Amino acid sequence: MLNPKSERVDYGWELRPPEGYELDSAIAATYTLDLDALLSVPVALCFHDTLEGEIQGERLALLEAVGQLNGRLKVFYQAGKIKLPSSYNRLFALLEPWLQPVMPGNVAYSSFHPKFWLLRYTAAKRPVRYRLIVLSRNLTFDRSWDLALSMDGEVSRESLYSSHQGWDLLVRDLLLQDPSFEPGKVIRKELGRINWQPPEHFRDPRILAGGPGYGRPLDMLSPNDSIMVVSPFLKDSVGNVAALDELAHLAPEGNRWLLSRGEELDEIGSEKLEGWSCFSINSDVVDGEERLEMGTGRQNLHSKLIVVERGHTCHWHLGSANATAAALGSGDANPRNTELMVRLTGKSQAIGPSALLSQWVDEDNSSNGLFVAHQFEERAESDGESERDLFRLLSFGLVKANWTLSAREAELDPTLFEVALSVDEMPELPEGLSVEVGLLPIRGSYQPLQNVTCWNNMNINQLSAFVAVRIISGESSETEHLVIQAGLELPAGTDRERRIMEQLIDTEDKFLNYIRLLLQRHPDKNEWFSFDGTGDQTGALATLFGDSPIFEQLMLAAARDPEVLERIQKMIDRFEGTSVPVPERFAQLWAYFSPNKR
Numbered sequence: 116m117l118n119p120k121s122e123r124v125d126y127g128w129e130l131r132p133p134e135g136y137e138l139d140s141a142i143a144a145t146y147t148l149d150l151d152a153l154l155s156v157p158v159a160l161c162f163h164d165t166l167e168g169e170i171q172g173e174r175l176a177l178l179e180a181v182g183q184l185n186g187r188l189k190v191f192y193q194a195g196k197i198k199l200p201s202s203y204n205r206l207f208a209l210l211e212p213w214l215q216p217v218m219p220g221n222v223a224y225s226s227f228h229p230k231f232w233l234l235r236y237t238a239a240k241r242p243v244r245y246r247l248i249v250l251s252r253n254l255t256f257d258r259s260w261d262l263a264l265s266m267d268g269e270v271s272r273e274s275l276y277s278s279h280q281g282w283d284l285l286v287r288d289l290l291l292q293d294p295s296f297e298p299g300k301v302i303r304k305e306l307g308r309i310n311w312q313p314p315e316h317f318r319d320p321r322i323l324a325g326g327p328g329y330g331r332p333l334d335m336l337s338p339n340d341s342i343m344v345v346s347p348f349l350k351d352s353v354g355n356v357a358a359l360d361e362l363a364h365l366a367p368e369g370n371r372w373l374l375s376r377g378e379e380l381d382e383i384g385s386e387k388l389e390g391w392s393c394f395s396i397n398s399d400v401v402d403g404e405e406r407l408e409m410g411t412g413r414q415n416l417h418s419k420l421i422v423v424e425r426g427h428t429c430h431w432h433l434g435s436a437n438a439t440a441a442a443l444g445s446g447d448a449n450p451r452n453t454e455l456m457v458r459l460t461g462k463s464q465a466i467g468p469s470a471l472l473s474q475w476v477d478e479d480n481s482s483n484g485l486f487v488a489h490q491f492e493e494r495a496e497s498d499g500e501s502e503r504d505l506f507r508l509l510s511f512g513l514v515k516a517n518w519t520l521s522a523r524e525a526e527l528d529p530t531l532f533e534v535a536l537s538v539d540e541m542p543e544l545p546e547g548l549s550v551e552v553g554l555l556p557i558r559g560s561y562q563p564l565q566n567v568t569c570w571n572n573m574n575i576n577q578l579s580a581f582v583a584v585r586i587i588s589g590e591s592s593e594t595e596h597l598v599i600q601a602g603l604e605l606p607a608g609t610d611r612e613r614r615i616m617e618q619l620i621d622t623e624d625k626f627l628n629y630i631r632l633l634l635q636r637h638p639d640k641n642e643w644f645s646f647d648g649t650g651d652q653t654g655a656l657a658t659l660f661g662d663s664p665i666f667e668q669l670m671l672a673a674a675r676d677p678e679v680l681e682r683i684q685k686m687i688d689r690f691e692g693t694s695v696p697v698p699e700r701f702a703q704l705w706a707y708f709s710p711n712k713r
Contacts, residue, residue: 129265130159136236140187140298144229148192149255150207181209189296191215191289193227195514197598203556208611211580215293219453223511229455230435243270245309249434249457251419259417268311281324317459326453331444334458341370343468345420346438357445359438376416385491394486429463432456505545506595512542518601536568547589555581575614613693623698633683634668669708
């Protein structure tokens with residue numbers, strides 16, 4: 116069930132449509148966002164393939180997939196929490212309409228923290244289906260150990276009794292932040308009519324939102340026979356564990372298990388955790404890939420799971436919320452963070468704490484398990500807390516401000532642009548901290564932040580809504596990076612998507628490779644990406660009638676898969692008015708197959 120050696124979930128596989136269905140639309144929520152990770156998502160959503168392998172870069176297949184998803188995908192993320200990419204990809208500009216930054220509250224210590232996908236699938240003469248994927252990980256390439264729940268549901272004709280707490284309201288609130296997202300209107304209407312089917316061993320799924328306006332993301336019974344808490348983070352900003360103390364009252368001492376990161380447990384100390392049997396993630400897991408020189412960095416714990424057991428019945432809560440007061444609330448106070456958890460019920464023998472411990476901890480308590488009994492070590496108190504608070508307060512003030520990028524054509528060269536960044540309600544800078552801003556596509560473009568900051572002589576590829584921000588401490592030289600999505604105002608007639616297409620498809624070979632790509636009805640990922648080359652050595656026109664000829668593939672598509680011809684026509688329509696070179700002989704051939712002329 117949760118055996119890390121045998122039961123792993125492929126993120127991309129879970130995004131694939133059910134058999135016989137196609138993706139209609141999707142929304143996602145994440146705290147932090149990696150643009151390269153988001154660019155890889157179309158591999159699963161449009162290609163019906165996994166996310167494994169090298170799938171980044173400026174590829175024809177990704178250009179096509181992004182085009183297919185336009186207007187059908189919306190990603191909500193914590194404002195400012197885009198990861199600074201190591202290099203800029205021109206395709207990032209095409210992701211901007213998908214993204215909706217979220218400010219969860221009017222305080223610096225409130226976070227938009229849910230992590231989920233809600234996917235809508237359709238098929239001819241079959242009920243509409245949804246898939247909900249609830250994660251503990253963000254939309255990044257982080258390799259930490261996580262838990263994920265995936266469950267499908269069909270839309271019924273009538274409204275269903277809902278025991279979900281705040282879930283419908285949270286999704287509707289998010290969708291209302293961008294009224295131009297057309298699929299959101301249908302999703303809002305169908306939310307209350309989805310009959311969710313829980314995974315094996317579970318029943319009675321309840322989707323629980325938490326945060327200001329949504330309540331607490333837990334639905335706990337008390338008293339219980341035992342409790343298990345899996346959480347990477349436990350303490351608040353002053354080192355207290357108020358949420359964990361409340362959870363301790365749900366089960367008697369001796370039947371409480373706490374699984375966390377070793378450094379987190381050490382910082383709290385054994386005294387505050389008295390009454391809990393403490394386990395930390397195995398250091399061999401944390402550092403394993405570094406020792407193997409795989410170059411992917413440290414792995415750690417990122418899963419969040421709370422399990423309570425009473426008699427033969429067990430309840431799970433899994434999702435985004437750490438066992439902290441900010442995530443779960445404390446006393447009569449609701450959480451500061453916006454969270455999403457799912458409660459599942461089952462039999463203790465199959466899903467209870469004992470079953471989980473048997474999979475995660477070796478019986479002889481050796482060092483071979485995923486978790487090991489924690490040996491507390493003294494840790495020196497951090498002396499940088501006050502500076503981190505200043506960073507967080509300033510970050511909040513910057514993200515809360517209104518950022519606008521305005522571009523205009525340069526007077527001396529209309530192919531170049533002048534860009535001005537204006538920031539309304541810019542916060543005052545604390546003493547000792549400075550802020551620099553740059554444009555994400557241009558390395559080394561950082562300048563001190565002012566009410567208006569300007570860049571000159573920029574080409575169209577350097578026009579982006581993403582602003583790179585760095586906060587620098589003059590005392591410690593510590594630096595924090597943010598990426599803020601600004602409002603982007605472009606001169607009338609500026610078409611960045613058209614320019615990107617012209618640059619990526621600038622030869623007849625590449626045009627025909629694009630056609631060959633679209634003619635693959637259900638290819639695997641490697642087959643799609645093989646079309647990023649320059650075509651056959653014998654030249655572009657040879658692919659029309661030579662080996663693996665386009666002519667024969669068009670004949671087969673016309674007979675068996677006319678929707679492929681529709682897809683090609685949409686692509687050609689997108690190229691109308693561009694400088695993309697369309698071979699004359701292909702244009703003559705296409706006149707016999709075009710859906711517009713049949």
